[in-house]
Each structure stands twice: as C-alpha cells, then as structure tokens.
Amino acid sequence: MKRPDWLAILAAAASGLALAGPLAAGGVAPGWARPYLAALVASAVLCAGGANNPARWRLGSLMLALMSAAAAVALVALLGAGLQSNAGWGYAAALAAVWLAAWHTVSWLAALRPPAGWPARLVNLAIPLVFGLTLLFLWECGVRGFGSSMMKVILPAPSAIAARFGSSLPTLGADFVQTFKGVTAGYVMGCGAGILAAILIDRSPFLQRGLLPLGNLVSALPIVGVAPIMVMWFGFDWQSKAAIVVIMTFFPQLVNTVAGLASAGAMERDLMKTYAASYGQTLLNLRLPAALPFIFNGLKINSTLALIGAIVAEFFGTPIVGMGFRINTEVGRMNIDMVWATIVVAALAGSLFYGLLALAERRATFWHASYRQRAG
Amino acid sequence: MSARRGLSGFWTGHLGPILAVCVAIVALWYAGAVWMNADLQRSAFDNAGQKSWTTGELVAGTLAQERPRLPAPHQVAQELWKTVVDTAPSSKRSLVYHAGVTLSATLLGFLFGAGLGVGLAVLIVHVRSLERSLMPWIIASQTIPIIALAPMIVIILNQLDVTGIVPKAAIAAYLSFFPVTVGMVKGLRSPDPLQLDLLRTYSASQAQTFWSLRLPASVPFLFASLKVGVAASLVGTVVAELTQSADGGFGARLLAGSYYGQTIQIWAAIFAAAFCACALIAAVALADRVVARRMGYAR
Numbered sequence: 319m320k321r322p323d324w325l326a327i328l329a330a331a332a333s334g335l336a337l338a339g340p341l342a343a344g345g346v347a348p349g350w351a352r353p354y355l356a357a358l359v360a361s362a363v364l365c366a367g368g369a370n371n372p373a374r375w376r377l378g379s380l381m382l383a384l385m386s387a388a389a390a391v392a393l394v395a396l397l398g399a400g401l402q403s404n405a406g407w408g409y410a411a412a413l414a415a416v417w418l419a420a421w422h423t424v425s426w427l428a429a430l431r432p433p434a435g436w437p438a439r440l441v442n443l444a445i446p447l448v449f450g451l452t453l454l455f456l457w458e459c460g461v462r463g464f465g466s467s468m469m470k471v472i473l474p475a476p477s478a479i480a481a482r483f484g485s486s487l488p489t490l491g492a493d494f495v496q497t498f499k500g501v502t503a504g505y506v507m508g509c510g511a512g513i514l515a516a517i518l519i520d521r522s523p524f525l526q527r528g529l530l531p532l533g534n535l536v537s538a539l540p541i542v543g544v545a546p547i548m549v550m551w552f553g554f555d556w557q558s559k560a561a562i563v564v565i566m567t568f569f570p571q572l573v574n575t576v577a578g579l580a581s582a583g584a585m586e587r588d589l590m591k592t593y594a595a596s597y598g599q600t601l602l603n604l605r606l607p608a609a610l611p612f613i614f615n616g617l618k619i620n621s622t623l624a625l626i627g628a629i630v631a632e633f634f635g636t637p638i639v640g641m642g643f644r645i646n647t648e649v650g651r652m653n654i655d656m657v658w659a660t661i662v663v664a665a666l667a668g669s670l671f672y673g674l675l676a677l678a679e680r681r682a683t684f685w686h687a688s689y690r691q692r693a694g
Numbered sequence: 695m696s697a698r699r700g701l702s703g704f705w706t707g708h709l710g711p712i713l714a715v716c717v718a719i720v721a722l723w724y725a726g727a728v729w730m731n732a733d734l735q736r737s738a739f740d741n742a743g744q745k746s747w748t749t750g751e752l753v754a755g756t757l758a759q760e761r762p763r764l765p766a767p768h769q770v771a772q773e774l775w776k777t778v779v780d781t782a783p784s785s786k787r788s789l790v791y792h793a794g795v796t797l798s799a800t801l802l803g804f805l806f807g808a809g810l811g812v813g814l815a816v817l818i819v820h821v822r823s824l825e826r827s828l829m830p831w832i833i834a835s836q837t838i839p840i841i842a843l844a845p846m847i848v849i850i851l852n853q854l855d856v857t858g859i860v861p862k863a864a865i866a867a868y869l870s871f872f873p874v875t876v877g878m879v880k881g882l883r884s885p886d887p888l889q890l891d892l893l894r895t896y897s898a899s900q901a902q903t904f905w906s907l908r909l910p911a912s913v914p915f916l917f918a919s920l921k922v923g924v925a926a927s928l929v930g931t932v933v934a935e936l937t938q939s940a941d942g943g944f945g946a947r948l949l950a951g952s953y954y955g956q957t958i959q960i961w962a963a964i965f966a967a968a969f970c971a972c973a974l975i976a977a978v979a980l981a982d983r984v985v986a987r988r989m990g991y992a993r
Contacts, residue, residue, distance in 0.1 A: 425823035442826070449827035472850050528711030538925045539971050540932050543944070543964040546952030551730075551763065625839040633845070633936050634952055641842070649845045649937070657846045665838040672837035 323369050325422040326382065330362035332415035333389075339408025341396065348399050354385070354392040358415055361385045365422070379426040386419030390455050397462045405463035413459055420452040474655040482655040483662060489644070490663050496640040497628050498667070500556035504563025505624045509617055511564065512571025517601070520579050530576060533569040541566050545631040554635050559628040566627040567620040574619070578612025579605050611686055614679040621671045625664065720767055724757070727766040731756035734763060765958045773962040786942060789966045795943040796931050797970060799859050803866025804927040808920060810867065811874025818875070819882040819908070820900065832875055841869065844930065845937040858941065862934040869930035870923035877919025881912025914991060917982035924974045932967060944970075 337355050365378025393412055401409070427445050432438045454476050461475040470478070483490065519525040545562050552558035582605045590600045632642025641660050648656040704710040735755040739747050747755075757766040765773075774789065781788040818825045844865045851861040885907050893903045935945025944967040951960035 421823070424827045428823040428826045445823075445826040446828075446830040450831065472853055524705075524711050525715070526711075527708050528713075528715035531708060531712055532715060535972065538921070538975055539968045540925070540929045540944075540964075542929060543932060543948055543960075543967055546948050546960055547957070547964075549952065550955070550957065622837055622839060626841050629839055629842050630933055630936075633933075634949075645842055646845055646937075649849045652849075654846060654850070661842050661846075664842050668838035669834060 321369070323366050323375070323422075325418055325425065326362050326366035326378065329382065329386075329415050329418035329422060330359055330366055332411050332418055333358040333362060336408050336412035336415055339411055340406035341408045341412070342401050343404050343406040348396065351392045351396050354389040355412060355415075357385045358382075358389045358419065362415075362419065379422065382419050383423040383426070386416050386423065389419075390416050393459055394455070397459065401463060403463070403465060403467070409459075409463055413456060413463075417452060417456060420448055424448055471652055472654060474658060478655050479658040479662065483659040486656065486659060490659060492639050493641045493644050493660065494663055494667065496556060496637070497559070497625075497632065497642065500559025500628045500631070501563060501624045503556070504560035504628070505567060505620060507560065508564035508567030508624070509571045509620055512568045512616065513575050513613060515568075516572050516575035516579060520576065521597075526576060530573060533573045536569045537573060542627060542630045545627070546634045548631060549635045554637055559631045559636075559640075562631045563624045563627045566623045570619050570623065571613075571616040574612045574616030575609060578609025581612060582608040610683045611679075614675065614683065618672060618675050618679075621675055622668060625668050625671075629664065723764075723767050727762065727764045728753055728756045730764040731759055731762045734759060761955050761957055763957065765961055769958055770961045770965060773958045774965060777962060778966070789947075789962065792942050792944055792947050792963070793966055793970055795941055796928070796935065796945070796967070797974075799862035799934070799943070800866050800924075800927045800931045800970075800974070802859060803863035803868075803931065804870050804924050806863065807867035807870035807927060808874050808923055811871045811919075811923070812878050812916070814871075814875050815878030815882060816904075818879050820904075829879070832872060836872060836876070840872075841930065841933055843868075844933045848934055848937040852938070857938075861938060862931050862941075862943075865930040865934040866927035869926040873919045873922040873926060874916075877915050877922070878912060881915025881919075882908045884915060885911045910989065913985060913989060914982075917978060917985070920978050921975050921982075924978055925971055928967065928971050928974060 333355055337352065337359060341351060361378055361381035361384075365375060365382050368374030368376075368378045389412065393409070393416065396409075424445055427441055427448070430441055432441045457473075458475045458477060461470060461473055462477075465473070465475075474482075519529055542562070544565060545558075548558045548561040548565075552561050586604055586608075587600070590604055595603070629642035629645070632640045633646050636643045641664055644660045645657050648654070648660070732752065735752055738755065738759075739752075756762070757769070759765075762769070777787060777789040781790075783790040783794070785791060814828075818829055847865055847868070848861045851857070851864065889907060889911075890903070893907055898906070931943065932945040932948070935941070935943040936949050939946035939949050944963050947963035948960055951957070951963065
C-alpha cells in the first residue's frame with residue numbers, strides 16, 4: 319500500500335469542512351449531528367494515515383464504512399428537524415464526505431477476497447447495494463436540503479415517492495392488474511404462437527429461409543407504432559394491449575426458437591436415427607430440450623418487450639386505469655411523485671417477471687454448460 | 695447453364711423464399727382488408743340507399759374507403775407517394791418533414807447515447823469498483839420498461855425550459871445507451887487471457903493494452919450493439935413525440951391519426967418509420983462492413 323489513499327484523504331477534508339461550516343444557512347441546526355461528523359473525520363484520518371500499515375488501513379476502512387452510514391442517517395434525520403431547503407455549505411460538504419466515504423467503501427469491498435460461498439455472495443450483493451443506497455441518499459438529501467418547492471415537484475425525493483406509493487396502493491394495484499391482464503394474455507399468446515410457428519416451419523427449409531430474415535428485420539422495427547391501430551380494432555380495454563404484445567413478442571420468439579431447434583448436434587441426431595426414432599420422438603426427446611436455452615432467451619427478451627408494448631399502448635387510449643394511463647395523466651397534472659410510484663411498480667413487476675423466468679430456466683436447463691460451470 | 699443456376703439459386707437462396715413470403719403477406723393483407731371493411735361497406739351502401747350490390751362492387755368498395763378499418767396496401771402506398779413525393783418537404787403534411795424531425799432527434803440522441811455508453815464501458819472495464827457496483831444495476835435496468843420514463847423526462851425538461859429537439863434526443867440517448875454499454879463491456883473483455891498475458895510479457899501499460907488489444911477486439915461487439923441501439927433510439931424518439939407532439943414527427947403523426955381516425959395516415963407513418971429504422975440499421979451495417987474490411991475481421 320504505497321500510494322496514498324486519496325479517497326480517504328478527500329473524505330477527511332470534506333468532513334472537516336462540514337464540521338467547520340454551517341449546516342443550515344441563516345438558521346441554527348441542532349448540535350447533535352456534529353459528533354457523527356467528528357467520528358467521520360476521525361475514521362477517515364485513521365484510514366488515510368494507514369496507507370503504509372495494512373492492518374490499520376483495514377480497521378480504518380471498516381470504521382469509515384460504519385461511520386459514514388451513521389453520519390448518513392444523522393444527515394437524513396436533520397432534514398426532519400428543521401432543515402428544509404435552507405441547508406448551508408457545511409451540509410453540502412457533509413454530503414460530499416459521505417459520498418466519498420461510500421466510494422471508498424465500495425472500492426474496499428471490491429478489493430476484498432472473501433472465501434467462496436456465502437461471504438463472497440454477501441460481498442457481491444453489498445457492493446451494488448451500497449452504490450444504490452448512496453445514490454438514493456444523495457437524491458433525498460440534495461432535493462430536501464437544497465431544492466426549492468418547484469424542484470420538489472419536478473424531482474420528488476425518494477421519501478416523498480415512498481409516501482405516495484404507500485398511500486396509493488389501491489390505485490397502483492388496480493393499474494397493475496389492468497396492465498398485467500394485457501401483458502400476460504399477450505405474452506402467453508405471442509410466445510406460444512412464436513414457438514408453435516417455429517416448430518411448424520422447422521420442417522420447411524423454404525419457409526425458414528423466407529421467414530427468418532423478415533423476422534429478424536421486424537424484431538428491429540418500431541412495432542409499438544401499431545398500438546393506435548390495435549386500440550381502434552380491439553377497443554380501449556386490455557384486449558388491444560394483449561394484441562400489441564402478441565405482435566411484439568411473436569417474431570423474437572420465432573427467431574430464437576428456430577435457432578434453438580437447429581442447435582442439436584449432428585452426433586445426437588444421428589444417434590436418434592440409429593434408434594429409428596420418428597420425427598416426433600426426435601423433436602420431443604432431443605431437439606426441444608436442446609432448444610430450451612434459446613427459447614428461454616426469447617422469453618426473457620419478450621418479458622421486457624411485453625411490458626413496453628402494453629404501457630405504450632395505454633398512452634393511446636384506455637379505460638381510466640392502467641400503468642401507462644396513470645403515467646400519462648399524472649405527468650399532465652404534475653404529480654411526478656405518482657409517476658415515480660408507478661415506475662417503481664413497473665420496475666418491480668419487470669424484474670420479478672424476469673427473475674421468475676431465470677428461475678424456471680435454471681430448473682429446466684440445469685444440464686446446460688453455463689450452469690454446470692458455475693456449480694463446479 | 696449459368697442462367698439455370700441463377701434460377702435455382704433464386705429458390706434455394708434467400709431471395710426467392712423472402713419474396714414468396716412477402717407476396718403471401720400482401721395477399722393475406724388484401725383478404726383481411728376485404729373481410730374487415732365489409733361491414734363498413736355494407737352500411738355505406740345502406741346509407742347511400744343502394745338496396746342490392748354485387749360481390750365485385752362490395753370488394754371494390756372495401757378497398758377504396760376513406761377511413762377503412764384496415765386500409766389496403768395500395769392505399770397506404772398511394773398515401774406514402776402523396777406525402778413523400780407530391781408534397782413539398784417543407785410542408786407539415788409531408789412525411790419527409792416529419793421524418794426529418796424524428797431522424798434529427800434520433801441521430802443526436804444516438805450519438806450521445808453511444809458515446810456515453812462507450813465511455814462508461816471503458817470506465818467499467820478499468821475501474822474494478824465501478825464494475826462491481828454499477829454493472830449489476832445496468833443489467834437489472836434491462837429488465838424494466840424504461841420507456842415508461844419518457845413522458846416524465848419530456849415534461850420535466852419542458853418545465854426547465856428545455857424544449858425542441860433536446861428532450862426527445864435525451865430519451866433516444868437514454869434508450870440506446872444501455873445496449874451499447876452492455877455490448878461494449880462484453881467486447882472490451884473479449885480478448886482471451888493468452889493475448890492479455892502476451893501484452894503483460896511485453897510490459898505494456900494499461901493504455902497500450904487498451905489501444906492495441908481491447909479496443910480493436912471490441913469493434914465487432916460495438917457494431918452489433920450499435921444496431922440494437924439505433925433501433926432503440928428511434929423507438930424512444932417516436933414515444934417521446936407522443937408527449938411532445940407539437941413539433942411533429944412520426945409519433946405526432948400516429949397520435950393525430952388515432953385522434954381523427956385517419957387509419958391510412960397511421961399506416962403510412964408506421965411504414966415510413968419502419969423504412970427509417972431499416973435505413974438506420976443498414977447504415978450501421980454498412981459502416982460495420984467497411985470497418986471490418988479495413989481491420990481485416992470480415993468473413
């Protein structure tokens with residue numbers, strides 16, 4: 319450890335500035351926040367001074383991580399205790415100090431070599447978590463500490479979004495159910511039709527050569543444009559959303575499944591031939607299982623596409639419920655916190671959908687090389 | 695001899711089958727147009743006081759309505775011809791004008807998004823803590839419908855007095871940035887350990903490794919993700935134009951068409967947008983081919 323630990327030095331400087339400067343401009347901030355800042359200074363100095371002493375540096379890093387978390391909690395608590403939009407430059411320096419300390423913590427964690435197993439998994443989870451929490455913290459304290467009332471409308475703090483989320487659960491739930499009726503129905507029909515069509519055209523090389531380039535092309539086109547047409551044909555309710563999802567998911571699924579059906583090796587096919595297996599037997603016992611990784615790839619791509627299709631289709635007309643409708647109307651009424659709450663629902667739903675697919679894939683394709691390697 | 699080979703190559707290659715499928719699609723489309731517009735045409739005959747009609751009259755009528763449920767291909771083609779060729783490009787009725795609005799925002803956004811994506815990928819590959827902290831979020835964000843943010847970004851930027859091309863380009867940049875980052879990180883990581891070890895035996899610096907090994911190795915990955923990114927930018931711009939429709943563009947055309955039930959106009963806008971997407975992807979593919987030939991990785 320020959321190089322000086324610049325992050326710790328900067329964190330020490332920033333927290334020192336925070337101690338010296340006013341936390342509130344033109345007002346007296348409660349004094350109880352100061353000890354936390356002092357502790358942050360002390361641990362940053364310990365860490366920066368330990369550049370040539372690994373044991374001391376490790377202790378300092380741990381202290382810095384813990385103290386920055388404590389200081390972050392104190393800085394958030396200050397916002398509830400009279401500090402609103404009138405934070406001073408001392409507060410800004412304190413935010414910078416916490417940010418630098420968090421950065422230091424992330425690099426410290428990333429350089430750790432934890433033993434394989436749960437410690438490694440814990441560290442792998444902690445690193446993005448620290449990063450995300452730091453962003454949320456800066457957003458929260460920046461908006462509430464420095465933002466004008468206009469700013470708070472345009473970019474609501476995470477706590478305001480969470481409060482809105484908690485108070486509008488029935489609305490958000492109804493929107494979710496409405497949108498997911500269309501998403502689920504369209505997804506099942508589109509992906510199912512894609513897989514079936516792939517199996518059908520699998521026997522005809524002519525159709526494969528004709529449809530695959532078109533399928534690849536169509537997958538890249540802005541298909542969401544047909545949303546207004548579908549709304550005209552199938553009405554405002556979820557059926558039109560299901561229709562657009564069917565169109566959006568069909569071709570990616572078709573292309574991926576066809577590629578998957580072609581992926582069984584020549585050796586294995588020859589083996590099936592020596593068993594005198596019929597086309598159906600080969601399909602069921604060899605080619606479909608071999609195609610599963612590709613099919614799941616298509617399903618995963620489509621999980622995002624389905625949500626996009628349904629939400630954009632709702633911009634064109636819907637009964638007065640649905641996530642796309644909510645986003646569009648609440649944006650117009652400048653209820654940006656409600657928009658964020660809806661986006662949180664969409665993000666949760668999207669990643670849950672994807673996570674379930676990934677889980678199903680693991681169960682179904684446990685034999686595949688990509689999973690065997692990880693286990694070994 | 696060569697003519698016969700050319701003819702059989704037509705059917706065993708890609709061109710013939712694609713053409714056959716296209717012909718089938720157009721035929722299905724005409725059948726669908728007749729079927730979907732028949733009810734409308736019957737009531738039109740009723741309204742006109744015409745008591746009886748032949749099937750020929752009915753079919754001809756379904757293919758020539760002003761606001762059909764499904765316009766026939768030739769109606770869309772006529773509309774495209776009218777709005778692209780016959781109308782002056784400066785007119786707001788011209789699709790060339792709207793294509794210009796959409797494409798300028800798309801390209802500006804794409805350039806920014808691709809640049810940002812490449813820059814972030816370079817940082818992620820070189821800064822270990824960034825890779826472990828940021829990359830999981832970038833991958834997770836692929837699973838959520840980020841396009842839902844588009845109306846909000848437009849409105850917020852409008853509130854901050856940022857109007858015109860910038861909000862649309864911001865969304866286009868935002869949508870193209872993710873695939874480029876992911877693809878570029880993969881590309882910069884693609885040199886195998888043997889090659890990296892070789893450079894280490896030369897005691898090459900990190901910068902030298904980057905310029906002479908990592909960057910050249912990443913180019914095929916870069917172009918693959920640029921194709922995805924440019925298509926995503928166009929989708930982002932079109933969706934942004936739904937919210938910011940005053941400036942025109944394909945999204946505004948779609949929205950206006952859906953308000954006034956102008957189905958032919960909607961279909962023309964969809965096809966024009968699809969052509970633009972094809973042109974953009976083809977341009978990236980062409981650049982890919984040229985670069986591939988000069989760098990010598992072309993197959």
